[in-house]
Amino acid sequence: MNVSSGISRSRSGARPLRSRPLRRTFVAVVAALGLSAALATAAAPSASASAPTPPSGWTQVFLDDFNGPAGSGVNTSDWQYDRGTSYPGGAANWGTGEVESMTSSTNNVSLDGNGNLLITPRRDASGHWTSGRIETTRTDFQPPAGGKLRVQARIHMPNVTGTAAAGYWPAFWMLGAPFRGNYQNWPGVGELDVMENVNGIDKTWATMHCGTSPGGPCNETTGLGNSTACPGTTCQAGFHTYAMEWDRSVSPEAIHFSVDGVTYQTVTADQMDATTWANATDHGFFVILNVAMGGGFPSAFGGGPTGATEPGHPMAVDYVQVLESGGGGTTPPPSGGRDAYSTIQAESYDSQSGIRTETTSDTGGGQDIGYISNGDWALYKGVDFGSTPATQVYGRVASGAASGVSGLVQVRLDSPTSAPIGSFAVANTGGWQSWRTVPANISSVTGTHDVYLTFSSGQPADFVNVNWFDFGH
Structure with a gap:
């Protein structure tokens, strides 16, 4: 053909x-x-x-x-x-x-x-x-x-x-x-x-x-x-x-x-x-x-x-x-080996659906995850939140989405279908390598969990790249 x-x-x-x-x-x-x-x-x-x-x-x-x-x-x-x-x-x-x-x-x-x-x-x-x-x-x-x-x-x-x-x-x-x-x-x-x-x-x-x-x-x-x-x-x-x-x-x-x-x-x-x-x-x-x-x-x-x-x-x-x-993604740590309060590189996922890694021009270089649209997700196993509750998430994101195209980055625990503990919206940031750090409040979390980043949008187009994320008290 x-x-x-x-x-x-x-x-x-x-x-x-x-x-x-x-x-x-x-x-x-x-x-x-x-x-x-x-x-x-x-x-x-x-x-x-x-x-x-x-x-x-x-x-x-x-x-x-x-x-x-x-x-x-x-x-x-x-x-x-x-x-x-x-x-x-x-x-x-x-x-x-x-x-x-x-x-x-x-x-x-x-x-x-x-x-x-x-x-x-x-x-x-x-x-x-x-x-x-x-x-x-x-x-x-x-x-x-x-x-x-x-x-x-x-x-x-x-x-x-x-x-x-x-x-x-x-x-x-x-x-x-x-x-x-x-x-x-x-x-x-x-x-x-x-x-x-x-x-x-x-x-x-x-x-x-x-x-x-x-x-x-x-x-x-x-x-x-x-x-x-x-x-x-x-x-x-x-x-x-x-x-x-x-x-x-x-x-x-x-x-x-x-x-x-x-x-x-x-x-x-x-x-x-x-x-x-x-x-x-x-x-x-x-x-x-x-x-x-x-x-x-x-x-x-x-x-x-x-x-x-x-x-x-x-x-x-x-x-x-x-x-x-x-691919060029970093090797994910063993279960239980991720610190919620240290930078988690987005390309270090354990599994994913619909996304790809690509070289980033963000500070520090390395890779980000991109080509992300509605319904995509990435899994990060064994994230340790400790005994003091985490109440915030920070995401390093970029977007070159067209006008009117936006979506949510959602944080879920232990299942891609569990209720989000927090989320933040992303629209065009000035380009697919124009990075900004976005904070969001989350429900209090302690202990060790598998963390899913899920992506939701009302349009089918790609809307976000993610370089890294972490959590705070």
């Missing part, structure tokens, strides 16, 4: 608008591949499974298990629907030549009631195709500095093969955030195709797009890609886990693509010049799920859809999960 949309923040102050890249095709590679005449017989999707618990050292930053009533739509706090045949002002037919019109109808995008999302292409009596395409509202998925990001989904491709599958193009992919709202800057802003498949073939393709088109360091419109057969059952006969792991802890920086834990494609920063790599990776990404019909990629494998193509075969998605690991 090759075009996208979503909200993200740059590290230079202004946070970029939502954008989406186009789905290009792996034409040069696929033209060289030999196809098997006998395609595997498809089976019905199996029951859903729960997303795996993050391994030690990893933190879950996003999860949708697609649990909900049968026939309902997706959670629009997490996902937005793409509609029609292009982005506003973007390339026609999503930039790939596909023939369907995308809708938000539950005929095309719905939950099955068993923990799966179904994206189902349909054809009406006049031969017109409709299907579904959704993307995360978040556009800030990227590894922390010196750390890793893993984006994975358990997917059952459309259970259709042979001539009945002509034109099917399911995909699980990511676009660089600066594309959202621009729609003209592909492929420079980067695209990571975690899984693509065409025409019911038992293969998954993984590709990175970057640079300029045509040609350039990523050989556009082909991209830097590879393919492999699905392990065990065919791609169409069962669920498989497709993953992208982006590793900033090594040099050169590397992006690995895998299916069921088997890595079959790796792209490294030394495969292109430093500027191209930075333009393609030095920002957040958003995730896209869709089933296209027709276009350049299916054309490379015989074309379609045709009169023999069978509508109504869904791509089933059990879950989408995003994990991160490592």
